[in-house]
Amino acid sequence: MQRKLSDKHFDAISGEVFIYTPIKNILICLYKHNRFIFPKLSNFYFLDFLIDSFFSKIYNLPMDLELLQFRAETLQKIRQFFIEKKYLELDTPAMSPTLIPETCLEVFSSDYIEPWTNTKKPVYLVPSPEVFIKKIIAKHKVSCFQLSKCYRNVESVGRTHSPEFTMLEYYTMDISYKESMDLTEKLFDFLLPPIKEGETDLFAELRPPFIKLSMDEAFEKYAGFKLSDCPKPKDLANHAKRLGIEEIPENPFAKWPWDDLYELILVQCVEPALPKEKPVFLYNYPAKVPCLAQDCKELGKDKKPLWKERWELYGKGIELANCYSEETNAQKVKEYFEEEGKLKNQQAIIPHTIDEDYWKTFLNFPKCSGVAMGVDRLIMLLADKRSIESVLPFPFRLKAGYY
Numbered sequence: 001m002q003r004k005l006s007d008k009h010f011d012a013i014s015g016e017v018f019i020y021t022p023i024k025n026i027l028i029c030l031y032k033h034n035r036f037i038f039p040k041l042s043n044f045y046f047l048d049f050l051i052d053s054f055f056s057k058i059y060n061l062p063m064d065l066e067l068l069q070f071r072a073e074t075l076q077k078i079r080q081f082f083i084e085k086k087y088l089e090l091d092t093p094a095m096s097p098t099l100i101p102e103t104c105l106e107v108f109s110s111d112y113i114e115p116w117t118n119t120k121k122p123v124y125l126v127p128s129p130e131v132f133i134k135k136i137i138a139k140h141k142v143s144c145f146q147l148s149k150c151y152r153n154v155e156s157v158g159r160t161h162s163p164e165f166t167m168l169e170y171y172t173m174d175i176s177y178k179e180s181m182d183l184t185e186k187l188f189d190f191l192l193p194p195i196k197e198g199e200t201d202l203f204a205e206l207r208p209p210f211i212k213l214s215m216d217e218a219f220e221k222y223a224g225f226k227l228s229d230c231p232k233p234k235d236l237a238n239h240a241k242r243l244g245i246e247e248i249p250e251n252p253f254a255k256w257p258w259d260d261l262y263e264l265i266l267v268q269c270v271e272p273a274l275p276k277e278k279p280v281f282l283y284n285y286p287a288k289v290p291c292l293a294q295d296c297k298e299l300g301k302d303k304k305p306l307w308k309e310r311w312e313l314y315g316k317g318i319e320l321a322n323c324y325s326e327e328t329n330a331q332k333v334k335e336y337f338e339e340e341g342k343l344k345n346q347q348a349i350i351p352h353t354i355d356e357d358y359w360k361t362f363l364n365f366p367k368c369s370g371v372a373m374g375v376d377r378l379i380m381l382l383a384d385k386r387s388i389e390s391v392l393p394f395p396f397r398l399k400a401g402y403y
Helices: 045-059 065-084 130-140 177-191 215-222 233-242 258-273 330-347 358-364 375-382
Strands: 016-021 026-032 109-113 120-125 144-151 164-173 211-214 280-286 307-315 318-325 368-374
Touching (some): 130 144, 177 318, 211 215, 233 258
Antiparallel strands (some): 280 307, 307 318
16 A cells, blocks of 8 residues: 555656556656756656646546555455444445435436336435435434445536545444544554554554644634634624735625635635644534534533534545534424525525425434545545546546547
């Protein structure tokens, strides 16, 4: 698994970058670097990304055998980790006639045609296996995991995004989001090769222990203020201006809602400044941004919860995973989905049938913590690549005959 010093695409010792083209069975030496001429490219992260993406498109190359093996080994080790801990592996459907409303994404729709009537009935590719997994958890109260393909429409295609991607979801009974941090660190320890005595740790940037920052601490450190001191939209609007974030005259910050201003500052000022030398757990997300995570006990001046029991994991600045202490109050879930459903019906580019009774799943839902992790991004970082296209056997393409 140690690909950093010896890689079929880039040899960091010799400084040569190679591309194998199975079609013509030739080896192209693309570049032999000179550190004095190109000091900023001494690690060749950017060059590696350009070569992988450009030449795969020129030569229509599938993933090389070494990376196919590496991907397979990583998936096998993920399964081994959870099976050894007695988690139940699930295999839920990729299609569903109904979905839960999620305003943050769009779906793929199709039709099932009944053979005896030719009647068309809408079906949708599942954007997350969560819709089925939580029904299993409600009934059987069992820790479980799933590796599955997920599908999201109107999704960019690029370095870290694809409309089709592999997701790892794991749910653990009777633990909170903070205990899921420990479990996730153990997963990384299991996936990474051991440190050899007397040798440089090639995976130090991914090895536990991880950095832990609350959202309030992160905003104070990287944006110069605490979120907890900003209960009103105008507070965040003033900070956005102070931070030099560009404001469009036709849509001034004074008109923006609190959650949009928070997201703007998070994406433009906080996330880019997060440490890169170690993965980062960014935890305790603002309760003003609705989600199905438990409320933290800390209350604001209005006597309402300030934070949600939620974290996201960043590796080398890339979002890898999202975790909740799962909401178990059926009434809260019902109200959340009712509001999401209204917004979804108003905003959706591709409307879908909503499961109006899904909230009933939570009438007898156990205490648990759930994590969703992007597997392609994880493999990309483990393989020291700069694009998920480098670790996908067949990257998403619309060009006819590409494969």
